[in-house]
Amino acid sequence: MSAKILDGKNTAAAIRSELTARVKALGERGVIPGLGTVLVGDDPGSHAYVAGKHRDCAEVGIESLQVELPATATQAEVEAAVAQLNDDPACHGFIVQLPLPKGLDEERVLSAIDPAKDADGLHPQNLGKLVLMQPAPLPCTPRGCLELLRRYDVPIDGAEVVVVGRGVTAGRPMGLLFTRRSENATVTVCHTGTRDLAGTVRRADIVIAAAGVPGLITADMIKPGAAVLDVGITRVVGPDGKGRYTGDLAPEVREVAGHLAPMPGGIGPMTRAMLLANVVEAAESAVRP
C-alpha cells in the first residue's frame, strides 16, 4: 500500500492562517512583526526562496525588510547589513540566506546576528541553547519536520529516528531537537560515509533524509510502515535541458513507507512556515510584560 502523504503545503497554509490571527492580535497592541532578509549574490534558487519568504510575510501581515547585496560584496559589507538589521527596531527577526557566495565566511556572518533576532536559530548561542535544552529560536527545517509529524499524529516519543545528513541547517540540529526531553526520541545521525547506512536506516521508525544526494534512500532501506521525510533538495538538469529540484528518496520508497513527506510539497513549505512562526514569537516576546 502507498504511504499516507504528510502534506507540508496544506499544513503550512494552516499554520500561516493561525499566524495571521496572532499577527492581528499583535497589531491591536501596536506591534507589526518585521522579518528581514540578507541576500547576497545572484543564485537563482536563493532569490526564489527569499521571494517566497516575503510572499508569505505579505499573506500573514508581517512587514518585509529586504537587503540585497551583489556577489562581489565583501565580508565587511555583509556584516554591515547584519548590523543594520540588528539595530532596526522594525525588525523582530532576520535571516542571512545561505549559502553565501564563495570567499565569504558564513560562520562569522551568522555569529554577527543579534541572537534575539536570529529567525533561523543558527547563531552559535542559540544552537548552544538547543544543546542545553533551553528555550531559543529553533532552526526552521528541523522545527518544520517535528511540527509536520505532530500534526499527523506520528508517534515521536520513544521512536527510533535516523537522520541522514549532518549539515548545520538541517541534519545536525535535527538530532538535538528530537532528543529533547519533550520529544524523547532516540536519534542516530548518519552521513554518506556511514559504514552500514542501509542497515542503520532500516532500524528507523522515522527516517529524515537530508543528505542532498538524489535517490540515496531506496525502498530496501526502509522498515515497512516507517515515516520518511525527504529534506534533500538538489537542482538537477533533466534530459530536456530544463532544471528542476529533486529530493533524496527513490520513488519506490512510497510503496514501503507508512507516512511520507515528499519533495516538493513536504518540508520546504514547512521550513518557510516555521520562519514566520519564529518571527511572530520574537515579536510576541518583545511585547510581553
Ligand SMILES: Nc1nc2c(c(=O)[nH]1)N[C@@H](CN(C=O)c1ccc(C(=O)N[C@@H](CCC(=O)O)C(=O)O)cc1)CN2
Ligand atoms: N538562511 C537559510 N538558508 C537556507 C535555508 C534556511 O532554512 N535558512 N534552507 C534552504 C533553502 N530554503 C530556505 O531558505 C528553502 C528551500 C526550499 C523550500 C521549498 O519550499 N521548496 C519546495 C520545492 C522547490 C520549489 O518548487 O521551488 C518544496 O519543497 O516544496 C523552502 C525553503 C537553504 N538555505
